[in-house]
Amino acid sequence: MAASVPALPPGVLSLHVLPAEHHDRDWDAIIVPAAVKERLLGQALLTLKHGRKLAQLAGLPHGLVVLAGPPGTGKTTLARGLAQVAALALARDGATTLVEINPHAFPSDMLGESQRNIMRLLQDTIPEIAARRPFTVVLIDEVESFAVRRSTASFDTNPVDVHRATDAVMLGIDEVARKLPAVLFVTTTNFIEAIDEAFLSRADLVMHFALPDQATIARILDASLAELAVQWPGLRPLLKSTGEIAEIAALCGGWNGRQVRKLVLAALAQRLEVARNPALLSFDDLREAARKRGGVEWAGAAAPSSKELFPDVPRELMHDHDHGHDHERS
Numbered sequence: 512m513a514a515s516v517p518a519l520p521p522g523v524l525s526l527h528v529l530p531a532e533h534h535d536r537d538w539d540a541i542i543v544p545a546a547v548k549e550r551l552l553g554q555a556l557l558t559l560k561h562g563r564k565l566a567q568l569a570g571l572p573h574g575l576v577v578l579a580g581p582p583g584t585g586k587t588t589l590a591r592g593l594a595q596v597a598a599l600a601l602a603r604d605g606a607t608t609l610v611e612i613n614p615h616a617f618p619s620d621m622l623g624e625s626q627r628n629i630m631r632l633l634q635d636t637i638p639e640i641a642a643r644r645p646f647t648v649v650l651i652d653e654v655e656s657f658a659v660r661r662s663t664a665s666f667d668t669n670p671v672d673v674h675r676a677t678d679a680v681m682l683g684i685d686e687v688a689r690k691l692p693a694v695l696f697v698t699t700t701n702f703i704e705a706i707d708e709a710f711l712s713r714a715d716l717v718m719h720f721a722l723p724d725q726a727t728i729a730r731i732l733d734a735s736l737a738e739l740a741v742q743w744p745g746l747r748p749l750l751k752s753t754g755e756i757a758e759i760a761a762l763c764g765g766w767n768g769r770q771v772r773k774l775v776l777a778a779l780a781q782r783l784e785v786a787r788n789p790a791l792l793s794f795d796d797l798r799e800a801a802r803k804r805g806g807v808e809w810a811g812a813a814a815p816s817s818k819e820l821f822p823d824v825p826r827e828l829m830h831d832h833d834h835g836h837d838h839e840r841s
């Protein structure tokens with residue numbers, strides 16, 4: 512549940528107290544080899560539970576995990592899910608705060624004001640939040656957006672200064688991670704090439720996410736259809752057709768996990784009958800949507816008019832279209 516704080520500090524996207532009821536789904540939604548989840552959870556527990564003791568050892572640990580890979584491969588979702596499962600594992604020892612940082616919240620270039628705000632967030636805000644509960648997970652999503660601004664900084668800016676500013680932020684994250692050894696920092700990046708080498712080399716774990724292979728795509732499709740079948744039990748028979756699911760998975764080579772999930776939605780929108788009653792979804796709809804890569808096309812014959820499509824909507828269901836506008840204007 513979101514804590515009812517009057518206003519979140521700048522750059523903080525959300526604060527959650529975990530474990531919480533509806534947070535279970537993220538971890539389960541992402542289909543990756545079991546070893547990936549086990550390694551992530553192991554790393555999280557090690558930092559959260561034993562970070563302070565381990566900090567006594569020479570150079571270990573930083574409490575910093577990097578999830579790297581192409582967009583849509585489940586990094587953000589799994590990072591959130593990780594906070595929840597770690598919180599479940601630790602629940603008897605106390606609650607966990609999940610702090611989500613939004614690097615996009617710092618506008619303009621990396622220099623001056625923007626950089627000072629980031630440093631304030633790292634050096635004041637995060638330690639203050641971490642003091643509230645026994646366990647804290649800080650999620651810095653798309654951490655490369657700090658770094659990417661190097662290349663987009665204006666030509667007037669001395670590139671050396673931009674580099675220095677970016678490095679300062681990376682090192683700031685690294686420093687706060689070191690100062691708070693029991694706080695777990697999970698960062699994600701869609702673009703690992705943009706990330707500072709020094710930063711990466713200090714991470715306790717860099718987990719690389721790949722695009723799903725065909726077997727994984729089939730499992731994502733199966734899981735998506737199973738979710739639909741909870742709402743529309745008429746779809747249950749589709750789940751038995753593993754051959755056809757595999758055949759559709761073969762049409763989705765090179766897609767990311769998000770695109771595969773969206774395919775099922777696109778399939779539901781292929782025919783109006785199905786959009787009205789999703790229980791009518793067929794493998795032909797899925798194939799058709801896969802063939803179009805989930806996109807929408809109106810090619811060939813002219814599209815029917817709205818009256819032709821919906822001839823039988825009774826007059827009394829029609830709203831006066833001027834209504835809302837009058838109110839909004841005043």
Ligand SMILES: Nc1ncnc2c1ncn2[C@@H]1O[C@H](COP(=O)(O)OP(=O)(O)O)[C@@H](O)[C@H]1O
Nearest residue numbers: 540541542582583584585586587588768769772
């Ligand atoms: N391996 C996967 N298994 C199942 N669903 C996935 C997978 N990867 C991505 N998805 C779907 O795509 C959505 C977006 O994933 P997200 O975590 O935002 O990816 P990223 O942060 O890597 O861009 C997820 O909510 C999930 O529905």
Ligand SMILES: [Mg+2]
Nearest residue numbers: 586587652699
């Ligand atoms: Mg993401």
